[in-house]
Amino acid sequence: MTSTQARHTRRAVLQAAVDAGARCAGTDPDKFFRADGETYIEWQARRAEAIRFCSGCPMRAACEELALRDGDGDAQADEMVRAGLTGQELAAVRAAQAERLTAVVDADRDTEGRQLDALVTEFYAEACKNPDSSRNGGARNSVLRQSAQTERMRSLAVQARTIRIARRARSGWGVAA
Ligand code: SF4
CATH class of the missing domain: 1.20.58 (Methane Monooxygenase Hydroxylase; Chain G, domain 1)
Structure with a gap:
């Protein structure tokens, strides 16, 4: 198996875990995204609810790793929630954990x-x-x-x-x- 194949396999395993046990499976995915034209007050309330929803998900850790690998989140835009984190929080975690994330991805090769x-x-x-x-x-x-x-x-x-x-x-x- 090549290192690229190994990385893809690891990602597939994470995705399979989320698919098998995600609390949000079968629910409306829009609840995790700010709608066009939605006011900040409205989004703030929905965002808090989405974060609470994710906090009860057994796959949150795998979901977070997938989100970090996928590059989800933007430090400049408050418009989504994934794995119980806002887009800005995901961007911050990715920046703070860049070295560790790289180490984890590299470990996929071993x-x-x-x-x-x-x-x-x-x-x-x-x-x-x-x-x-x-x-x-x-x-x-x-x-x-x-x-x-x-x-x-x-x-x-x-x-x-x-x-x-x-x-x-x-x-x-x-x-x-
Ligand atoms: S942590 Fe949240 S977004 Fe991720 S799989 Fe679970 S419910 Fe869905």
Whole structure:
């Protein structure tokens, strides 16, 4: 795998995580953006609500890393919210964390990064399996398959967490997924 492919894979994993668990999935995306002609007072109230909404999202860290990688946010424009941060806050974090963000992106190229991508991809693939869909029917078999699926997901999550902790310690990046 080339370094470019590795970066793209990492990004795809982050996007898959957000797609799978985003609190905003299926909701109106306009709530995160200032409308044309919207007054500051109106936007201020909606912006606060959008920030509150994101604060309850389990994928906020992955969403933030994606936003930083995507270059979202503008230091001069107060017109959006993503990952619980305003566009101006995202721009500020990107500037403040530029070195760490570069380190995280660079880490995508190393072996651990590829291992993490594979583990997370396998975790979500496992999570999407339906243990009841096997031809080997029967309630007992179904329970056993569910148990095996749960154990496999737990094992994958532990392996991924171990790698993430090591990567964060190296890069000093304590927030992103
Ligand atoms: S943090 Fe906010 S914008 Fe990001 S996925 Fe969650 S709800 Fe959506």
